[in-house]
Amino acid sequence: MKKLIEAVGFIVLLQGIGGLVxxxxxxxxxxxxxxHMDFFGDRALFVSIVLIVTGFAIMIAPDAVRKKS
Structure with a gap:
């Protein structure tokens, strides 16, 4: 499950980087x-930055949660 969450975070991160590019x-x-989403309008730069930050947060989230022993 950890690898799946990290993969989703990586995809979100790539979308943000692609948006900035x-x-x-x-x-x-x-x-x-x-x-391609019309409701963002002219805020695509802001959305791309938010996607990058969210992608990093999703990628590090599984490491921040401790397993109960």
């Missing part, structure tokens, strides 16, 4: 999901 350079136009 698209906003700054125009590359990865079809790859980023935040760009």
């Amino acid at each position: 698209y906003e700054w350079t125009g590359w990865l136009r079809l790859w980023t999901l935040a760009r």
Whole structure:
């Protein structure tokens, strides 16, 4: 389960990085999901930063939780 959560966090992180790359350079136009969601409007840069932070948080969350022995 830990690996699955880390994989989901990595995918979210990649979406955020891809969004930033698209906003700054125009590359990865079809790859980023935040760009295709109309309700974000012109806040795609902010959404990309939030996705990066969320991706890091999801990736480190399984390590922060202790197992009960």
